[in-house]
Amino acid sequence: MEKFAKPGDFCPNEACPDFGKLQDGQQQNIKKAGRTKKGVQRYQCKTCHITFTQTTGTIFYRKRTPGHEILETLALLAEGSRISSLSRAKGFKEDTILAWLREAAQHAEQMEEVLMADFRVKRGQLDALWSYVGNKGEKTATPRAT
Numbered sequence: 001m002e003k004f005a006k007p008g009d010f011c012p013n014e015a016c017p018d019f020g021k022l023q024d025g026q027q028q029n030i031k032k033a034g035r036t037k038k039g040v041q042r043y044q045c046k047t048c049h050i051t052f053t054q055t056t057g058t059i060f061y062r063k064r065t066p067g068h069e070i071l072e073t074l075a076l077l078a079e080g081s082r083i084s085s086l087s088r089a090k091g092f093k094e095d096t097i098l099a100w101l102r103e104a105a106q107h108a109e110q111m112e113e114v115l116m117a118d119f120r121v122k123r124g125q126l127d128a129l130w131s132y133v134g135n136k137g138e139k140t141a142t143p144r145a146t
């Protein structure tokens with residue numbers, strides 16, 4: 001039976017030997033690593049040393065592509081790369097990238113936090129990112145003068 005896993009219960013890095021292993025008495029590779037400015041719990045895997053938050057752990061768990069790759073792709077999009085070029089450069093389908101983006105937009109606020117903290121994406125670049133999918137999920141879209 002598949003158990004419901006909370007972020008922080010497992011390492012979301014597929015390249016890690018302890019990827020996806022739930023924490024219990026034997027398995028203790030995840031430790032808490034403080035909080036982000038907005039108070040999102042941050043975790044670190046002692047095996048592969050990546051840090052991740054509730055968000056990255058949740059939405060990208062069980063995808064075939066490692067969460068870090070997904071986030072990096074989103075960061076490059078925010079920095080102005082086109083989906084078509086990223087698709088060619090990284091070998092992901094454009095539809096796949098769009099699906100990640102849509103999923104990320106559902107958690108826009110937390111994703112922005114991660115992208116800015118871990119990938120040095122600037123605030124102003126994030127709007128361009130969400131504009132690809134036309135919504136910002138949690139936030140109410142503010143009408144823009146065009």
Ligand SMILES: [Zn+2]
Pocket residue numbers: 011012013016017018019045046047048049050
């Ligand atoms: Zn790990």
